[in-house]
Amino acid sequence: IRDAVPVTDAAPVTDAVPAGIAAAVEIRGVTKSFGANRVLDGVDLTVCPGHVTVVIGPSGAGKSTLLRTINHLEKPDAGYVRVNGELIGVRQQKDHFRELPERAILAQRAEIGFVFQSFNLFPHLTALENVAAAPAATGRASKSEARERAAELLTLVGLADKLDAYPGRLSGGQQQRVAIARAMALRPGLILFDEPTSALDPELVGEVLAVMKDLAGTGTTLIVVTHEIGFAREAADTVVFMDAGRIVEQGPPRRVLDHPEHPRTREFLSKVL
Ligand code: ADP
Ligand code: MG
Numbered sequence: 001i002r003d004a005v006p007v008t009d010a011a012p013v014t015d016a017v018p019a020g021i022a023a024a025v026e027i028r029g030v031t032k033s034f035g036a037n038r039v040l041d042g043v044d045l046t047v048c049p050g051h052v053t054v055v056i057g058p059s060g061a062g063k064s065t066l067l068r069t070i071n072h073l074e075k076p077d078a079g080y081v082r083v084n085g086e087l088i089g090v091r092q093q094k095d096h097f098r099e100l101p102e103r104a105i106l107a108q109r110a111e112i113g114f115v116f117q118s119f120n121l122f123p124h125l126t127a128l129e130n131v132a133a134a135p136a137a138t139g140r141a142s143k144s145e146a147r148e149r150a151a152e153l154l155t156l157v158g159l160a161d162k163l164d165a166y167p168g169r170l171s172g173g174q175q176q177r178v179a180i181a182r183a184m185a186l187r188p189g190l191i192l193f194d195e196p197t198s199a200l201d202p203e204l205v206g207e208v209l210a211v212m213k214d215l216a217g218t219g220t221t222l223i224v225v226t227h228e229i230g231f232a233r234e235a236a237d238t239v240v241f242m243d244a245g246r247i248v249e250q251g252p253p254r255r256v257l258d259h260p261e262h263p264r265t266r267e268f269l270s271k272v273l
Pocket of ligand 1 (some may be wrong): 034039055059060063065066136
């Protein structure tokens, strides 16, 4: 089925990074299989620092696996990922897999925030404690500094009155906003979002997207997997359409969303728009 989809060999890299600046994320030739299932099939992507990249595509396209590869949660079989110029993982030749030491992986992961569809908050910690936990545990901040910053971040996402609430007492939209504040707590240069609004009741989607829009353009690089085409249109610098493990098409939202070149992109958009 994959081969029935005509894909140009090299999708144009539109998010060109100015000379002398490291790309926030540079993905080259990344391939990943689970058994016989090739989930990523030669992915190339360059993300400019401070830009917002929205990844769209059908279920099973490999979007989550791509995010997990950027965050070291999956190892590419071939190709490499660099975050801020630092190598995430590389297999240069068949038997020469250069892996980073675990310590380096953990240090890099601390520079990357991750927001999941299912919030993944600690249920036994308050909103404030959820946000303060990592900075305090990693020694990045004293306990009181971590709590102070957590209160600031929760205020930023509109939850100043919920600092002491436990996740079970918060709506899905509020929980996801806590999760975004938590992802920001270590001041990461890069935040990955994997369908952050897919588990929410429709009336709660807007409040989470509003927080993400505020975050866009503040200097943090965002990569967002979402089906919210309106968000892509308003907030994205680059929209990437993935299908069957490949980037089929990428470019500015107006081009990819309003004038898609590839039939597969048109077909997908006609279903979600
Ligand atoms: P998407 O996020 O675009 O829906 P995924 O990256 O989650 O796609 O999954 C792509 C394919 O990889 C799917 O067929 C999925 O079943 C498979 N897959 C993902 N993770 C694993 C895993 N850990 N083990 C086996 N198969 C997996
Ligand atoms: Mg997914």
